Amino acid sequence: MISLEELRRAIADHLRSKKYSIIIDGKMYSADELAREVESGSEIGMKLVNMAIRGALERYAKQSAGSQARGR
Amino acid sequence: MPSKVLVARPEVDEATRIMSRDVAGEFVRLASSMLYTAIDLRDGDASRAGFEHAVKRYGPEMVALFSHGDADKVAGWDNSMLDISNAYLMKGRILYLCSCKSASTLGDKLIEEEASAVIGYKDTLTVVTQGGEMLEAFRNVLRKPSVILMGRTAGEAYSETLGEYERWIEYYDQADPLIADILRSDRDALVLKGDEDARLVPATYIIVANTTAMMQVMIAVMLIKVLISKILNIAEQ
Numbered sequence: 001m002i003s004l005e006e007l008r009r010a011i012a013d014h015l016r017s018k019k020y021s022i023i024i025d026g027k028m029y030s031a032d033e034l035a036r037e038v039e040s041g042s043e044i045g046m047k048l049v050n051m052a053i054r055g056a057l058e059r060y061a062k063q064s065a066g067s068q069a070r071g072r
Numbered sequence: 073m074p075s076k077v078l079v080a081r082p083e084v085d086e087a088t089r090i091m092s093r094d095v096a097g098e099f100v101r102l103a104s105s106m107l108y109t110a111i112d113l114r115d116g117d118a119s120r121a122g123f124e125h126a127v128k129r130y131g132p133e134m135v136a137l138f139s140h141g142d143a144d145k146v147a148g149w150d151n152s153m154l155d156i157s158n159a160y161l162m163k164g165r166i167l168y169l170c171s172c173k174s175a176s177t178l179g180d181k182l183i184e185e186e187a188s189a190v191i192g193y194k195d196t197l198t199v200v201t202q203g204g205e206m207l208e209a210f211r212n213v214l215r216k217p218s219v220i221l222m223g224r225t226a227g228e229a230y231s232e233t234l235g236e237y238e239r240w241i242e243y244y245d246q247a248d249p250l251i252a253d254i255l256r257s258d259r260d261a262l263v264l265k266g267d268e269d270a271r272l273v274p275a276t277y278i279i280v281a282n283t284t285a286m287m288q289v290m291i292a293v294m295l296i297k298v299l300i301s302k303i304l305n306i307a308e309q
Contacts, residue, residue: 021204022200023090023199024196025172025196028086028087051254052253054256055254058256059249062245
């Protein structure tokens with residue numbers, strides 16, 4: 001189990017390591033700026049965290065559907 | 073007459089400059105290569121006045137806007153280029169709104185004002201760049217509705233864009249899940265409103281159709297000439 005704090009730190013580290021700049025809500029953030037938003041839990045930062053949570057759930061559902069199909 | 077396509081891309085900041093170069097520019101190039109009349113509004117021309125003037129003057133069948141947006145508007149060079157109050161100008165046209173949220177309230181209003189179809193984003197549109205360039209995945213999905221220029225219906229363009237999202241999500245689920253998650257968010261925000269059968273008639277089709285008609289006329293003229301000469305020959309005998 002990963003805590004929200006750990007997830008935020010993981011996303012922030014990932015953004016910095018990949019040097020992504022992201023256009024979100026009409027504004028362009030450098031990797032470091034967005035990483036700080038994620039770490040501070042601001043509205044923009046939490047938007048990205050929510051995307052990661054929703055994405056992880058969909059990925060998990062897809063994987064589990066795939067493994068169930070293989071099991072049959 | 074070839075169909076007309078209006079593209080507006082006000083470059084007001086780094087985000088819109090990247091959108092203009094990596095997505096809108098390609099839209100204009102494709103429209104021109106497909107022999108549409110492409111009306112390309114940039115910077116000051118992509119103001120509200122410039123946009124309204126171009127729509128009234130050229131009467132484009134398709135309008136593609138690449139800019140910042142909100143639920144009830146798409147921003148232009150100076151203020152909102154398209155919003156609730158001038159949505160009536162879009163009657164009968166196919167729209168691609170490549171901007172945040174504008175396909176929600178504004179999208180509904182456009183359909184109420186009898187726009188043929190609207191493809192756009194009902195929620196935040198998030199785009200990832202690296203080294204000053206949009207990642208290929210985002211370039212490809214945002215350009216995908218341009219298949220309308222190739223004669224696809226709005227419904228087909230929407231489905232193909234969703235398909236493009238799925239392909240890149242599958243790739244990034246392995247390569248970089250954070251990018252896959254951002255693509256999922258954009259995919260979920262993409263909507264089609266209005267007539268899913270709406271389509272443009274590509275200029276190349278019109279030229280082929282006209283060429284066929286011209287050839288038919290030429291063959292008919294030749295046959296008439298042959299017939300007249302035969303009649304004349306018979307008369308001489």
